[in-house]
Structures are given as structure tokens and as C-alpha cells.
Amino acid sequence: LEELFDDVGEDYPVINAIRELRKLNKYMDTYVQGLRDLVVEDGRIHGVFNLHGTETGRLSSSDPNMQNIPRDAAIKNLFVAADGFKLVQLDYSQAELRVLAYLSKDPFLTDVYQSGDDLHDRVATKLYGDAFTKEDRVKAKAVNFGIVYGLGPGSLSKKQKISFSEAKTIIDAWLANAAGAKDWIQKQRNMVHAGELPTTPFGRIRHFVVTYEALNHIQNEYVNFPVQSIASDLTVFSLLEMHQWIIDEGLQDDVFIVINVHDSIILEVRDNAELLARVAKKCKEIMCTVPERYLEDLNIPFKADVEMGYSWGNLEKYDEN
Secondary structure, three states, X not given: OHHHHHHHHHHOHHHHHHHHHHHHHHHHHHHHHHHHOOOOOOOOOOOEEEOOOOOOOOOEEEOOOOOOOOOOXXXXXXXXXXXXXXXXXXXXXXXXXXXXXXXXXXHHHHHHHHHOOOHHHHHHHHHHOOOOOHHHHHHHHHHHHHHHHOOOHHHHHHHHOOOHHHHHHHHHHHHHHOHHHHHHHHHHHHHHHHOOOOXXXXXXXXXXXXXXXXXXXXXXXXXXXXXXXXHHHHHHHHHHHHHHHHHHOOOOOOEEEEEEEOOEEEEEEEOXXXXXXXXXXXXXXXXXXXXXXXXXOOOOOOOEEEEEEXXXXXXXXXXXX
16 A cells, blocks of 8 residues: 555545544544553553564564654653653753764764764765755755665665655765765674674674575665664663662653653653753763763764653743753
């Protein structure tokens, strides 16, 4: 159905109607009725978080999977803060790309993050010049986030609805501009042939059964694994430090850790302006400084963004001023 929609969807509205119906049915079964059945006496859902639940090293969630809630605000707004509290979300900014910059020591990526520039703007400028368009930036952003997942011209051309040759030109230009990252990626891919296992500074090791048919996929995973795993572990270490800070400050009745979703942490904080500002400042500081303490010779700054709101789907950027 998706391929049919990509090919002739604009001429046949019924195809999109079927897609929308399927999506809404999924939402109703899984995220409305399904989650409602899991609410317990305290009005909450208590999922399970698995430290070793994924091959990539990321934290996973089950019963239910609270890390797979759709971005749709209508679904996220089903989750609200308790009366007298507010949700505070802290989210690493481009954590995986910063990890890639750290591991590869690429001069271009390092300069972008050390100077505090916007990576998507810088890459779009490199690819299209100073007069790049909004659409150009979207393409640059897709490559930035897709490069560690083994993004190829075929996938990029389909996702961005551009020609295969244009997609290949964009990816080749990205790799040429970030030669250090390109070399690191190739080094990781070559480890497969040398029989070396991908590892992380935190001791995670991933094992593979290498077959010819799965070779390209496994090589992509050699690149993806350390980047995803390190970003996830930094978030978990931040969560643990937040938990200890809450205890040390005697805030157990005023601040609660609600959930960890990939590179973000959501807290429930008593709705008091002074307390909210204090928690936001401290927890943001924790997320920004944790990488310095755990990654040797780190020269890439890590940044965290803060949002607040009374429901998960209506969080707004927090103005520290």
C-alpha cells in the first residue's frame, strides 16, 4: 500500500484514506484502549525498562513499550501531569551525531559543535551554498541523522522524493566534507573482515554471525552500535545522577522521574516556578556534564534542551530567562 501511495497516491485519494484508517485503528487498539487497560489504581501505567533489551545497546521498554508512543499530539496528550505538577522534558541535542564527532575526531563536526553552530545549517551551506532553501536543509538533516544508520542513495531518494543521482551526490558530498567521519565509518566496516568486535567505552560488546547475505547490514551495525549505545548510556547515567540529586536534596515528594525515551528524560515536578527553574537548571547541567566525566579526552560539548507542559503532547520550550 505504501509503494502504491508513493507511485499514484495523488491521483487516487482512496489510497490515502485507507492508510489513515489503518493508522487510526492502530492508535485506537494500541494507544487508547490498549493503554487504558494497563492503568492501575494510582492512575498510572508502570512499564518495564530493559537494560539489555536491544542489540544496539539502547534501553528498551515493554509491557507496554512506552518508548514507542507516536509523535501525534492527540496520542501524547493522553499522558498528563498529576494535579499540582508539571512535566519537564530534558532532551539531548543531536546526541548520536555528537558521539560520532567524538569517536571519529572529524575536524568539520568538531568545529561545528565547538563553535555552537547549527549542524544542519552548516551542512546545507556546504552542499548548496549560503542561499540554501528550507528544502535543502531538510535534505541535509536527513543525511546528518541517517549517516550512522548506513543511509544509502536509494533510501534517501525515496524518503526525500529526489533522483537517485541527486541522493548519491548529496551523500558523497557529506562524506567528502567530513573525511574524518568517513574514515571512522570505513574503519568500523572493515572490522568485520578482521574479525574484531565493536565495543564501547562502557564495556558493551556486540557479537555477530557474519554471512555473505547479511554482510552489508552487519557492517552498518558496526557503525551504528557504538554511536547508539554510547548516546543511550549517557542518558541513563544522567538519569541516575538526577535520581541521586533528588534524594540528596530531599525532593522525593516534589520531583519524580517519569520515563526515559531514548535520549530524553521526563520528570514530573511540583508546579512551583522556583522549583521548576531549579530542577531545569540542575538536570540540564547534569546532562551536559555527564559526558565529560565518562568519555576520555572529550572535546565535543553536549547540549540539552528543556521543555515543560501539563501534557506530553503540549510541551513548550523553557525560557531560562
